[in-house]
Structures are given as C-alpha cells and as structure tokens.
Amino acid sequence: MEVYLDNSATTRCFDEVAAxxxxxxxxxxGNSSSLHRKGVQAEKYIRYAxxxxxxxxxxxxxxxxxxxxxxxxxxLALIGCARANCRSGRHLITxxxxxxxxxxxxxxxxxxxxxxTYLPVDQKGCIRLEDLQRAITxxxxxxxxxxxxxxxxxxxxxxxAGALIKKMNPKxxxxxxxxxxxxxxxxxxxxxxxxxxxxxxxxxHGPKGVGFLYVDEKVKIKPILFGGGQQNGIxxxxxxxxxxxxxxxxxxxxxxxxxxxIENLYRIKRAFVEGVQKIDDVIVNGHPDETGAPHVxxxxxxxxxxxxxxxxxxDQGIYVSAGSAxxxxxPQPSATLRAMGVSEELLGSTIxxxxxxxxxMEEINxxxxxxxxxxxxxxxxxxx
Amino acid sequence: MFSAFLIKxxxxxxxxxxxYLFEExxxxxxxxxxxxxxxxxxxxxxxxxxxxxxxSEFDYDETVDNLKTVFGxxxxxxxxxxxxxxxxxxxxxxxxxxxxxxxxxxxxxxVHARRARKNYPMNSMELNxxxxxxxxxxxxxxxxxxxxxxxxxxxxxxxKIYIYSIEIPGPGGMPVGSNGKAMLLLSGGIDSPVAGYxxxxxxxxxxxxxxxxxxxxxxxxxxxVIDLAKLVSRYAGPVYLHIIxxxxxxxxxxxxxxxxxxxxxxRRYMMKIAERIAxxxxxxxxxxxxxxxxxxxxxxxxxxVTNEVCTLPVFRPLIGFDKMEIVDVSEKIGTYETSxxxxxxxxxxxxxxxxxxxxxxxxIKRHEQNLEEKIEELMQKALDTDELVIARW
Numbered sequence: 001m002e003v004y005l006d007n008s009a010t011t012r013c014f015d016e017v018a019a020x021x022x023x024x025x026x027x028x029x030g031n032s033s034s035l036h037r038k039g040v041q042a043e044k045y046i047r048y049a050x051x052x053x054x055x056x057x058x059x060x061x062x063x064x065x066x067x068x069x070x071x072x073x074x075x076l077a078l079i080g081c082a083r084a085n086c087r088s089g090r091h092l093i094t095x096x097x098x099x100x101x102x103x104x105x106x107x108x109x110x111x112x113x114x115x116x117t118y119l120p121v122d123q124k125g126c127i128r129l130e131d132l133q134r135a136i137t138x139x140x141x142x143x144x145x146x147x148x149x150x151x152x153x154x155x156x157x158x159x160x161a162g163a164l165i166k167k168m169n170p171k172x173x174x175x176x177x178x179x180x181x182x183x184x185x186x187x188x189x190x191x192x193x194x195x196x197x198x199x200x201x202x203x204x205h206g207p208k209g210v211g212f213l214y215v216d217e218k219v220k221i222k223p224i225l226f227g228g229g230q231q232n233g234i235x236x237x238x239x240x241x242x243x244x245x246x247x248x249x250x251x252x253x254x255x256x257x258x259x260x261x262i263e264n265l266y267r268i269k270r271a272f273v274e275g276v277q278k279i280d281d282v283i284v285n286g287h288p289d290e291t292g293a294p295h296v297x298x299x300x301x302x303x304x305x306x307x308x309x310x311x312x313x314x315d316q317g318i319y320v321s322a323g324s325a326x327x328x329x330x331p332q333p334s335a336t337l338r339a340m341g342v343s344e345e346l347l348g349s350t351i352x353x354x355x356x357x358x359x360x361m362e363e364i365n366x367x368x369x370x371x372x373x374x375x376x377x378x379x380x381x382x383x384x
Numbered sequence: 385m386f387s388a389f390l391i392k393x394x395x396x397x398x399x400x401x402x403x404y405l406f407e408e409x410x411x412x413x414x415x416x417x418x419x420x421x422x423x424x425x426x427x428x429x430x431x432x433x434x435x436x437x438x439x440s441e442f443d444y445d446e447t448v449d450n451l452k453t454v455f456g457x458x459x460x461x462x463x464x465x466x467x468x469x470x471x472x473x474x475x476x477x478x479x480x481x482x483x484x485x486x487x488x489x490x491x492x493x494x495v496h497a498r499r500a501r502k503n504y505p506m507n508s509m510e511l512n513x514x515x516x517x518x519x520x521x522x523x524x525x526x527x528x529x530x531x532x533x534x535x536x537x538x539x540x541x542x543x544k545i546y547i548y549s550i551e552i553p554g555p556g557g558m559p560v561g562s563n564g565k566a567m568l569l570l571s572g573g574i575d576s577p578v579a580g581y582x583x584x585x586x587x588x589x590x591x592x593x594x595x596x597x598x599x600x601x602x603x604x605x606x607x608x609v610i611d612l613a614k615l616v617s618r619y620a621g622p623v624y625l626h627i628i629x630x631x632x633x634x635x636x637x638x639x640x641x642x643x644x645x646x647x648x649x650x651r652r653y654m655m656k657i658a659e660r661i662a663x664x665x666x667x668x669x670x671x672x673x674x675x676x677x678x679x680x681x682x683x684x685x686x687x688x689v690t691n692e693v694c695t696l697p698v699f700r701p702l703i704g705f706d707k708m709e710i711v712d713v714s715e716k717i718g719t720y721e722t723s724x725x726x727x728x729x730x731x732x733x734x735x736x737x738x739x740x741x742x743x744x745x746x747x748i749k750r751h752e753q754n755l756e757e758k759i760e761e762l763m764q765k766a767l768d769t770d771e772l773v774i775a776r777w
Contacts, residue, residue, distance in 0.1 A: 307602065308599050308600050309599075310599075310602075311598055311599030311600070311601075311602050311603075312599035313599075314599065315598065315599055380639075381635055381638055381639075381734065
C-alpha cells in the first residue's frame with residue numbers, strides 16, 4: 001500500500017490539470033505576447049486564469065501576478081515593496097516561524113539596510129497581537145505574517161492582525177504568505193486588509209513552478225526581475241501558460257467542493273490525532289483540534305529519531321516528513337519548533353504528517369497500525 | 385591546429401618482458417577515456433610510443449582533460465602533423481608552429497630531431513642545426529640553449545613529420561588493469577574514495593562494497609555512495625559496487641555486545657563480509673580509507689583488532705595521511721563536495737559516547753561469542769541482499 005502523507009511538501013497533481021497542461025503544451029503552445037492567433041489563444045488562458053483567481057479572492061484581476069511559485073511571490077512582495085517604500089521608513093515586521101522564503105529574504109533586506117523585527121510565538125505556534133502592536137513604529141512600512149504554518153499547521157490571526165495594522169497606520173503594507181492556507185480556507189484580501197498574498201500551485205494539486213502574488217492596486221511595488229516587461233513590468237518573462245492554466249484549474253477544483261473536503265480533512269485529522277495519542281510518550285504539537293489547519297499534524301515521539309522513523313515508514317510505503325521538507329535536509333532542527341519552545345530532545349524526534357483530498361480513512365488506519373508496530377521496535381535501539 | 389597526442393609513460397618503461405601487457409592496458413584505458421570525448425580517435429602503439437590520432441574534429445580541452453584521468457600517463461604532448469614536402473617546407477612549418485604556440489618569443493630553445501625513417505636526406509644532427517637556424521632567422525629574440533632550453537622543439541621524421549614541444553603532465557601511476565583487482569570498503573565519507581583513487585593509481589582495478597542500514601540510513605545516503613563510486617570511476621574505470629544491507633547485524637551486535645565495542649565489532653564483521661565478496665569476485669586484497677588515530681576505530685590497537693579477521697592483505701593507502709592531506713586529494717579528484725553532504729552513514733548511527741580506543745582482542749572475541757547463535761545466518765542473509773550497481777563516469 002502506498003500512502004502519501006507529505007502533502008505540505010507537495011501534492012499529487014489533479015488528472016484534469018495534467019491533461020489540460022498537456023494539451024496546452026502540445027497544441028496551444030503560443031507565446032501569449034505574440035500578435036498572431038496562436039498568441040491570442042495562449043493569452044486567453046492567462047485571462048481566464050486571472051478571472052478565476054480574482055473571483056476566488058474577490059479582487060480585481062489586474063491585481064494578480066503570476067510567478068514561479070511561493071518563493072518568488074514572497075521575494076517579489078518583500079523586496080519589491082521594501083525598495084519601493086523605503087522613503088517612508090526602513091522597518092519591517094515578520095514572525096520567527098515563517099518559511100525560509102520569507103526569513104531569508106528578510107535577512108537579505110537587513111543587508112540592504114532595513115531593520116526587521118521577528119515576532120515570537122506561543123507554545124501552540126501563534127503570534128500574540130500585543131506583540132505585533134508593540135512592534136509597530138512610525139518607521140514600519142511592511143508586516144509579513146504567514147497564514148498557516150508549514151511545519152505544525154498553526155494558523156495566525158490574519159484578519160485581526162490586518163485590522164490592527166491598518167488601525168495603527170493605514171499606510172503599512174500587510175503581506176500574507178498563504179502557501180499552506182490557500183486551498184484550505186476562503187481568503188478575501190480586501191476584507192482581511194491584506195495588501196499582498198503569496199500562493200503556490202503545487203500545494204493545491206496544481207503544477208510545480210507556478211504561483212501568484214496578489215498585489216492591491218494601491219500598493220507601490222518595484223520589480224525584482226527585469227526583461228520584456230510582461231505583466232505590467234512587475235514580473236518580466238514569458239508567461240508560463242500551461243502552468244498558469246493548470247493552476248487556475250486546480251483552484252476551480254479545490255474550491256468547487258471546499259466545505260465538504262475540509263470537513264473530511266478534519267475528520268481524518270481527528271482520527272489520526274486520536275490514534276497517535278494511544279502511543280506512549282508522544283506529543284502532538286500545535287493545535288490537535290479544529291483551531292489548527294485541517295491538513296497538518298506534527299508529532300514528537302520521544303526516543304525515536306525522526307529520520308529513522310521516516311525511513312521505517314517509507315519501507316512500509318508511507319511517505320512523511322521530518323519537521324518540514326524544506327528543513328529536513330539540513331542538519332539544524334526546525335526553527336518553528338524551536339520558537340514554539342519544543343525541547344532540544346524532541347526537536348530531532350518530530351514527524352510531520354500532512355493530508356490532502358486524496359487521503360482516505362483506510363490509509364490513516366494503515367499508518368497508525370504501522371506506527372504501533374514499528375515504534376516499540378525502534379525504541380529498543382537508541383543511540384545513547 | 386593539433387591533430388594528435390604523443391602519450392608519455394614513465395614506470396611502464398622499466399617492466400622488462402611484461403612491458404607489452406602494461407602498454408596494452410594503457411591503450412585500453414586511453415580508449416575508455418576517449419569514449420567520453422567528442423570526435424573519433426585512433427590509438428596506436430609503435431616503436432615504444434603511444435599516439436592518439438584524431439580522425440575527426442575534436443575538442444582539444446575536453447580531450448586533454450580526459451587523458452589527464454588515465455593512470456600510467458606521465459605526459460601528454462599535443463602534436464601537429466606535417467606532410468613531407470622537402471626540407472624548405474618543413475622549416476617553414478616549424479617556424480609557423482613556433483609563432484602560433486609561443487606568443488612571447490623571449491625564450492631559449494633547442495631543436496631535437498629524430499628519424500624513425502632513416503631514408504630522409506638529412507640526418508638528425510643536420511636537421512637540428514638547419515632547423516635551429518631557420519627559427520633563429522625568423523625570431524631573432526629567441527636564443528639557443530642546448531643544456532637547459534625553455535622549449536624543446538621535437539621534430540620526428542616518420543611517414544609524416546610530427547612536431548611537438550608542449551608536455552602537459554599526466555596523473556602518473558600505472559594503467560588500471562595492469563595490477564589485479566581489490567575490494568574497496570566505500571562509505572559516504574571523505575577518506576574511502578581517496579583510498580580507492582590511490583590504489584587504482586597503482587594499476588589496480590577497483591570493486592567496492594557499501595554497507596547500508598535502512599531505515600537508519602536513507603536512500604539518499606546510498607545514492608551519495610553510488611555518486612562517489614561514479615566519481616572514482618572517472619579514474620579507475622567502471623566500479624562494480626556491491627550494496628549490502630547491514631541493519632540486522634548491526635542491531636544484533638547492539639543487543640548482544642557492550643555498547644562501547646559496537647563500532648569495532650561492527651567493523652570486524654564488515655571486513656569479514658567484504659572479504660567473502662572479494663573472494664567471490666577475484667579480488668586479491670581489501671582497501672580501506674583508514675588513517676592511524678583519526679577516530680576511535682582507527683587507533684593502532686583498533687586497526688590490529690579489525691585486521692585480525694582478514695586473511696587477504698588490506699591496503700590502507702592513507703594510513704600516514706593527516707586529515708587535511710586527505711581533504712586536499714579529495715578536492716583535487718572532485719569527491720570532496722559529494723563526501724560532505726550531510727547524510728548519516730551506518731558507522732555513525734548508534735555510535736557510543738565513549739567507544740573503546742584500545743580494544744583488547746581477547747575481550748572482543750569473548751564478547752563476540754554472544755553472537756554465536758545467529759551471526760553466521762545473519763551474515764549469509766546480508767550477503768544475499770547484495771545489490772550490484774555498476775558505476776561509470
């Protein structure tokens with residue numbers, strides 16, 4: 001049995017998405033900037049995709065910019081806005097548990113002369129609004145907070161943060177990295193006072209190598225890539241037509257049946273958490289209930305090294321992640337878990353399970369049974 | 385401009401009646417290296433010389449880079465071919481050659497002519513003098529130095545006339561295949577690929593064995609070892625890599641023996657298994673990357689205890705190297721970057737905080753008696769997991 005429980009790393013592409021992309025790559029392969037019919041045909045896919053996404057977010061389609069994915073969206077939002085608005089101030093705010101695409105970009109901006117405040121989180125992995133309020137100064141030009149954490153699934157109080165920021169100073173830009181949250185929740189930037197929103201295609205059963213950045217039309221932003229001036233000059237480069245069309249198709253499919261799918265995901269999460277808690281000496285990090293994201297469960301298992309458990313599960317056809325996929329290949333343990341105050345001992349014993357619409361109850365039961373079987377065996381052999 | 389390479393070799397020359405075997409091995413290795421290059425080549429062995437002739441357009445830099453990986457080559461001389469159209473034409477071609485190759489003419493030189501074809505109208509001495517004069521006439525700033533010239537202009541009279549003067553150093557050593565075969569214990573570390581490289585340099589063909597321990601080590605760690613074997617094969621020729629699942633043996637030792645002795649006992653069993661695979665594959669020795677004192681299992685006492693299980697000779701080419709010296713070689717041969725990728729190998733999991741550094745053979749053997757019940761069966765099982773990967777550059 002093959003059980004893929006690493007959906008926060010990436011998801012299986014919907015068949016419909018792959019079929020549409022194949023057709024575009026082989027038949028409607030024009031450059032959307034070309035003047036002839038082949039180009040117009042390609043441009044239609046881009047327009048349609050913008051329309052789908054804009055309706056989904058309840059924004060204007062001119063406010064959607066396609067990128068190569070979450071990392072580029074975050075880079076464009078942060079660097080592009082910091083540089084365009086540095087005359088108003090040089091202070092930025094983010095959290096300690098952001099994805100490296102935000103954290104490393106902030107580090108880069110520090111080198112460019114910006115000052116960055118990193119908000120701490122509580123044991124559940126959530127920021128406190130008081131901390132945010134205290135951090136905002138007259139110099140602050142941008143706040144970046146992730147919607148849903150990729151390692152533990154904790155959700156940040158985005159709407160409240162948006163309201164707070166705009167109440168204190170309407171000029172401060174609010175960026176939200178929604179790579180993990182989009183496709184699980186309805187996100188309406190205008191209502192939540194979000195000025196910039198990063199989304200990635202492959203986390204919602206779309207293709208890799210594509211994403212978008214929503215940019216409120218009032219936002220001043222400078223490009224970080226230069227070239228042919230596509231997408232209003234904000235993001236030069238030939239549009240990735242098949243991937244953009246695939247992304248839009250995935251959005252349509254994911255949101256077509258969202259309420260039922262989310263209910264199903266929570267049912268799966270509840271069953272899994274319940275089952276995992278039957279194992280001795282395990283801690284479910286973050287929110288084991290419905291106050292956390294429906295698709296991520298982070299578990300620390302005392303006395304078992306995460307990499308070993310990961311490979312033991314792999315032998316049984318179960319694919320999971322140690323911490324988060326982005327940090328699993330580096331020797332240092334997860335910054336998110338550390339910021340949440342997880343003990344040193346448990347940092348190296350934490351596994352992330354993440355679900356998708358393809359996950360079934362049968363797979364969950366098989367995974368739990370496998371864990372019951374192998375964890376006692378692995379605990380017999382530990383390094384000391 | 386160059387159309388051939390003269391291959392110089394050093395140590396083969398002194399091998400008496402076996403010389404042709406060494407030369408044949410060298411020709412084979414050169415052919416193997418040239419397969420990776422664009423263009424067609426012919427490798428010939430005449431009058432105690434090996435030539436690589438280009439039969440088509442070729443990429444000079446790529447060809448030289450690949451020839452530099454062939455053990456046994458001490459020097460690579462790029463050659464131009466000139467039709468024999470009389471002395472005047474020859475002198476003109478030589479002057480053109482000097483002009484193209486040496487931009488800065490402020491150099492000393494000497495002409496060294498050699499007649500493989502004795503019916504040429506001038507003898508070597510006459511050629512040396514006349515051609516030297518022609519070069520001097522053309523480039524007055526050049527000077528003749530018969531004892532220590534900066535540049536030795538070689539002119540060989542054959543069917544065609546060969547001109548060469550540049551010698552690019554080769555890697556030295558002896559051609560792989562001229563000296564039997566040995567089994568390398570390859571881990572994911574820095575040392576063992578270097579050890580393999582050094583033994584291959586002495587003409588030894590390399591097979592390798594890697595012990596992996598799933599789920600404690602990952603497929604990426606295994607892939608890293610395959611990648612390292614590939615890097616070694618650039619010099620050593622195709623490496624037959626045996627991958628052995630060692631988990632059960634490791635866990636069994638962990639359960640039955642004192643924890644501080646886990647690594648040393650484990651290494652003894654690795655040697656035993658490696659030796660069995662070596663014998664099945666006609667390897668005449670084992671190769672390890674051990675260096676005295678580097679870690680607990682490489683103290684002289686530990687080496688002695690490990691060595692005790694082997695009947696084949698164990699080659700340890702790095703035994704007297706410092707770590708930095710090993711790193712230098714690994715950087716030179718291009719294995720360092722891969723070696724330092726952070727995947728755990730089976731030597732580091734379960735390692736005790738204070739492993740024994742001065743193991744006593746009698747005590748180790750006594751503790752190994754705890755393994756008697758199942759170890760033979762587990763070793764056989766491990767041998768049955770042998771997965772063969774042929775690593776080629």
